[in-house]
Amino acid sequence: MSLNEGTVFIVDDDPDVCRAVGRLVRGAGYEVREFNSARDFLVAHESEPPGCLLLDLSMPDVDGLQLQQSLVASGCHRPIVFLSANGDVHNTVRAMKAGAVNFLTKPVDEDELMDALAEAVALDAAGRAQWETRNTVAGRLATLTPRERQVLEKVVAGRLNKQIAAELGTVEKTIKVHRSRVMQKLHAASLIQLIEIAKLAGISPKHDA
Amino acid sequence: MGRPIQCSPLKPLASTPDLAALVHELNQPLTAILSNAQAAQRFLANPTLDHSAEMQDILADIVADNKRAVDLVKKLGQAIKEAEGV
Numbered sequence: 489m490s491l492n493e494g495t496v497f498i499v500d501d502d503p504d505v506c507r508a509v510g511r512l513v514r515g516a517g518y519e520v521r522e523f524n525s526a527r528d529f530l531v532a533h534e535s536e537p538p539g540c541l542l543l544d545l546s547m548p549d550v551d552g553l554q555l556q557q558s559l560v561a562s563g564c565h566r567p568i569v570f571l572s573a574n575g576d577v578h579n580t581v582r583a584m585k586a587g588a589v590n591f592l593t594k595p596v597d598e599d600e601l602m603d604a605l606a607e608a609v610a611l612d613a614a615g616r617a618q619w620e621t622r623n624t625v626a627g628r629l630a631t632l633t634p635r636e637r638q639v640l641e642k643v644v645a646g647r648l649n650k651q652i653a654a655e656l657g658t659v660e661k662t663i664k665v666h667r668s669r670v671m672q673k674l675h676a677a678s679l680i681q682l683i684e685i686a687k688l689a690g691i692s693p694k695h696d697a
Numbered sequence: 698m699g700r701p702i703q704c705s706p707l708k709p710l711a712s713t714p715d716l717a718a719l720v721h722e723l724n725q726p727l728t729a730i731l732s733n734a735q736a737a738q739r740f741l742a743n744p745t746l747d748h749s750a751e752m753q754d755i756l757a758d759i760v761a762d763n764k765r766a767v768d769l770v771k772k773l774g775q776a777i778k779e780a781e782g783v
Binding site: 502504505507508509511512514515516546573574594595596597598 | 717721722724725726727728729730731732733735736739740743751755758761762765
């Protein structure tokens with residue numbers, strides 16, 4: 489049996505279904521948190537634990553699609569797998585367009601459920617890794633002086649040290665010093681790495697005059 | 698010359714949504730039974746832990762959800778009879 493990591497948040501207004509599916513998912517190695525209404529989930533949900541949401545479509549008060557909308561609106565990108573007793577085309581399309589990972593119909597077989605959960609949890613992990621990398625890069629970028637930032641932009645734009653020096657009204661030796669500090673601060677071992685890091689930080693090669 | 702079309706009684710039409718709702722509702726205990734049974738299979742496949750307490754809960758839930766399904770099937774049968782005007 490493979491050991492799955494991550495938390496699966498299960499929201500279903502039918503307590504029997506919630507408990508049974510919860511057992512099955514826990515039996516597959518995931519952490520499980522069960523909720524019998526969208527409101528309960530929204531009150532208790534924390535975005536920190538990695539994992540996904542297994543969401544019933546039709547619930548009283550706030551239904552699955554509404555919960556999905558309010559999560560998206562709040563900036564929470566936790567992947568969602570829908571589980572529905574009446575998977576009509578209209579709702580399926582709406583859910584998928586709003587970013588759902590999968591749309592399963594009750595009663596769901598465990599293989600189908602496990603595949604969908606594994607995909608959703610992997611998506612969550614990839615999203616978090618990307619976010620972390622961007623965050624790290626943004627933090628390092630913030631340590632650059634305005635001058636170093638200028639030099640970085642020109643290096644990324646393909647300018648030679650000599651050209652940069654002329655454009656910034658200084659000598660090549662000074663630019664070399666700035667440039668090596670930029671490389672150090674951004675943890676770039678090569679020019680190619682520096683360009684990739686700049687791209688991650690949203691600095692694109694601008695061909696300014 | 699055809700005869701004017703006779704309107705059949707409207708009663709059967711009214712129960713169609715009920716039938717759909719009952720079928721929808723029947724999927725809930727069936728989902729719970731299937732997931733409970735498959736969870737039990739997983740627990741039994743991992744003999745390093747003692748699952749006896751959880752197994753009792755699972756079996757009790759399967760029995761309860763089976764009864765729930767049986768009640769719904771009865772209601773469904775009744776609704777179909779009514780829809781057919783029997």
